[in-house]
Amino acid sequence: MDRKTFYLTTPIYYVNDVPHIGHSYTTIAADTLARYKRMRGCDVFFLTGTDEHGQKIEKAAKINNENPIELADRMVERFQNLWKVLDISNDGFIRTTENRHVKQVQSAFAKMYESGDIYLGEYEGWYCVPCESFWTSMQLSSNNCPECERSVEKIREKNYFFRLSKYQDLLIEYFEKHPDFIKPESRRNELHRRIVGGIDDISVSRAAVEWGVHVPMDDEHTIYVWVDALFNYITALELNDSAKLKKYWPANVHIIGKEILWFHGVIWPAMLMSLGEEVPYQVFAHGWWTLEGKKISKSLGNAIDPIEITETYGVDTYRYFLLREVPFGLDGNFSYEAMVNRINCDLGNDLGNLLHRVLTMIEKYCEGLVPEHEGLLSAEGKELVERSEKLNEEVDSAMSNLQFSKALESIWDYIGLVNKYVEISKPWVLAKELSEKNKLNEVLYNLAESIRIISSFILPFMPNVAEEMRKQLGLSLEEEPVENDFTWGGMSPGTKVCKGSPIFPKFEHPAIN
């Protein structure tokens, strides 16, 4: 039987920048979705990688007195190391400097040239010499460079162009037939209006840039980095008719930041249409993080290395915070205050304490063995079971829409219900009466089983925490997590639990400056 495939990607990260919170956010979201889909039985292919060409890299390397590829090699290591630290389970990693990629990009470019969708034309624009930037007349601020306010000069350059305008109607049609193509909806509407407003052909080659993929029919030019970069999503699968491409393409979702939506939502589908390839099912553009209320930028120098955060606060807690604090798609604010609050309250008080109190009772009242009980479930016990089924539906629906925070909210509602169940059932009272032994056993079994289910739902978000919970519950860590883990009844009576120290130690709130 063929399993359903699920192909998801992050952008390939530009190696001119050190990895920061934004990169980690996209990748953690993608990883969580990938892990979730694997548990649901999908054949997942999760791709990330690095974008290594272009003028910025060329210049940065020159300043460092090294070859561009040396710079890239160094930076790639930093990204790969971060993914390792954050427990990213990517199935593929692609670098745009790899030979397999370069060759396929050239062949796609040649194909579009042969079909007439790429043509040699003349680029006309405004050039700011000190900034080394090109601007359209619309971008100019009172006829000067919008960045430095100095005067600009008109330049003409032979360039290859992609006939984007030709795809206007097809794109509009695609947007209208696939309302979920771009998420969130507000972004979709923005793009849609802009396409309706008219799109021009785009320059897809640069004569002035040497560090890039050379235009196959004209060695004087390199291919515009964005064109080069976008193709990674299919060159990683082997574009030229391989079984892998057929198996996974079109991608189920490209997860990206909102600033690169134009490329993914318009240019990329148009080029795929030109090549006769299918368009991805969805492009999901998430929001931006501010740091303590301020925009994160190089000029402010306030970027934080995710590795630093995780060294202090832990990897799983960081993953949890990013996906819980802000609905995916909206902007959010990262603050240590909020992070500590989430760790202490959601994780420590609600979840960590629940695990700890239940295991203590199983050890105290049942010699550390998950008890067996006779007879039917009590009304409260039934509610736990029913709500776990509802939770299963809620989480699946939220995850299908990449609503990570919503999925976590549902899981935490359930955790709240289980804590309530402890209060209502009062196992410490039942334990005092020998005649209540069967009732006590039922309660403790239900609690252990509820926590097992919770650990399954949490696994895609916090893989290490889930593993630790399972270990303390006495479950085998050998077996791969599967869909069955989400449904009631997986806990075998007689399982020996193994309580450890609290899984979420409390943090002091950071001093307020």
Place this chain on the structure above:
RNA sequence: GGCGGUGUAGCUCAGCUGGUUAGAGCGGCGGAAUCAUAAUCCGUAGGUCCGGGGUUCGAGUCCCUGCGCCGCUACCA
């Protein structure tokens, strides 16, 4: 400038096609309980739903307008 969004409790936000006393989480306050990382559970917050005008039997929810904030307008998660 053009196009679009948004303004709801101290804070962060839910409130779909207009319909009974406007909701959640966190914080604050009061109580219960003792299995537990002083964790948990229960109760409580009386907020001109930005201002003004209008449509309607009825508007936080629709329309107009004023003010504030934000996004897109082809570098950057």
